[in-house]
Every structure is written in C-alpha cells, then in structure tokens.
Amino acid sequence: xxxxxxxxxxxxxxxxxxKSIKCEQNLGHDTMYWYKQDSKKFLKIMFSYNNKELIIxxxxxxxxxxxxxxxxxxxLHINSLELGDSAVYFCASSxxxxxxxxxxxxxxxxxxxxx
Amino acid sequence: KQEVTQIPAALSVPEGxxxxxxCSFTDSAIYNLQWFRQDPGKGLTSLLLIQSSQxxxxxxxxxxxxxxxxxxxxxYIAASQPGDSATYLCAGHMNRDDKIIFGKGxxxxxxx
Numbered sequence: 608x609x610x611x612x613x614x615x616x617x618x619x620x621x622x623x624x625x626k627s628i629k630c631e632q633n634l635g636h637d638t639m640y641w642y643k644q645d646s647k648k649f650l651k652i653m654f655s656y657n658n659k660e661l662i663i664x665x666x667x668x669x670x671x672x673x674x675x676x677x678x679x680x681x682x683l684h685i686n687s688l689e690l691g692d693s694a695v696y697f698c699a700s701s702x703x704x705x706x707x708x709x710x711x712x713x714x715x716x717x718x719x720x721x722x
Numbered sequence: 723k724q725e726v727t728q729i730p731a732a733l734s735v736p737e738g739x740x741x742x743x744x745c746s747f748t749d750s751a752i753y754n755l756q757w758f759r760q761d762p763g764k765g766l767t768s769l770l771l772i773q774s775s776q777x778x779x780x781x782x783x784x785x786x787x788x789x790x791x792x793x794x795x796x797x798y799i800a801a802s803q804p805g806d807s808a809t810y811l812c813a814g815h816m817n818r819d820d821k822i823i824f825g826k827g828x829x830x831x832x833x834x
Contacts, residue, residue: 650824663821697765709754709815711822713766
C-alpha cells in the first residue's frame with residue numbers, strides 16, 4: 608500500500624521521559640510535515656522538511672527535535688516530556704512544497720499520553 | 723496573521739439532503755485551499771485541493787469552491803449519506819512556503 612505510516616499508534620509514558628515517533632512515506636514525496644492536534648481537535652503545524660532540509664519550524668519548544676535521515680522518513684524526538692505534550696501527532700507528506708499543486712497526505716496519527 | 727474559520731461548528735441533516743460547509747480566511751494571500759475529512763480516532767483524508775488559479779474542484783458528490791477576493795471557500799455535498807458523517811476541515815496553504823493553517827472543523831452528522 609502506498610501511504611504515510613507512523614509508529615507507534617499509541618504511546619503512553621511518564622513525565623520527564625524521552626520518546627520518539629517515526630514516520631515513513633512511500634509516495635515518493637519530497638516534503639514531510641509534523642502536526643499536533645490538541646484536545647480541542649485543533650491542528651497546528653510544527654515542522655516541515657523538504658528533501659531532508661528544515662523549511663518550517665513553528666516556534667516549537669526545543670525539546671522537540673525532528674530528524675530526517677532521508678526524504679522518505681521524518682522522525683520526531685521529544686525530550687523531557689511534559690503533561691501538555693499529550694496530543695495526537697500527525698505526520699504528512701506532499702510532492703514538493705515548491706510545486707503549485709501541493710496536496711498533503713496524512714498518516715493515521717500517534718496518540719501520545721503523558722502521565 | 724492568517725486565521726481560518728469554519729461555520730457551523732456542527733451540523734446534523736437528514737440523509738439525502740444537499741448541504742454546504744463554509745470556510746473563511748482572513749488573508750487573501752492564500753495559495754491553495756485543501757478540504758479534508760477526519761473520522762473519529764483516525765487521520766485526515768484529503769478530499770479536494772483548489773489551486774490559487776482555480777475557482778472550484780469536483781470529486782464525485784463533492785464540489786469545493788474558492789473565492790480569494792471574499793476570503794471564502796465552500797464544500798458542497800450532494801445527496802448526503804450516513805457514511806459522510808465525519809469532521810470536515812479546511813486548510814489554507816500560505817503562499818509557496820506551504821505553511822498550512824487549519825480551521826477547527828465542522829462536525830457533520832447525517833441522520834439515517
């Protein structure tokens with residue numbers, strides 16, 4: 608199946624821990640994104656990468672560090688987790704943000720719960 | 723600062739009716755506009771993307787329009803079905819840096 612996939616689907620952890628969420632797309636896209644959906648279901652962009660280069664960093668705390676080993680992967684590492692980090696995190700990809708037609712495709716989400 | 727607003731926040735209609743979901747944005751510098759649906763506990767599914775040079779897009783029973791001058795987009799759903807029940811999100815792509823701003827969505831419930 609061609610898709611954007613994320614692992615894990617659910618993540619429950621204690622405050623202060625460090626965790627990672629992985630994202631992979633096999634659509635051949637150049638641009639990948641991380642979004643956060645809070646408890647009120649509001650979606651907000653966190654980062655975007657184009658061909659492993661950081662394009663957007665939306666003043667996210669530096670406890671969040673995206674890593675793109677290649678253009679098909681964009682992982683999200685979170686240090687010193689806080690209660691407010693509990694949310695659903697979505698990965699997405701698009702062909703190339705510089706192109707005119709730039710439809711974004713989303714992964715299934717990772718529900719992070721910080722206790 | 724771009725803001726995307728969706729009205730109504732929730733909508734219930736009987737099966738078979740045609741309906742319109744509204745999306746408005748404050749900055750006409752929007753580049754593209756994309757409509758998504760989100761089912762409970764699921765990710766987002768892209769429905770339609772309207773490029774800045776276009777005024778509408780159609781896919782099956784869905785038709786989306788974009789009027790940049792008035793800062794509005796609408797999603798028209800014809801002959802609604804219970805399977806259309808979901809949250810519908812509109813999102814504006816800002817210029818070419820592709821920062822995407824989401825509305826808070828309209829929760830649609832189609833009554834059988």
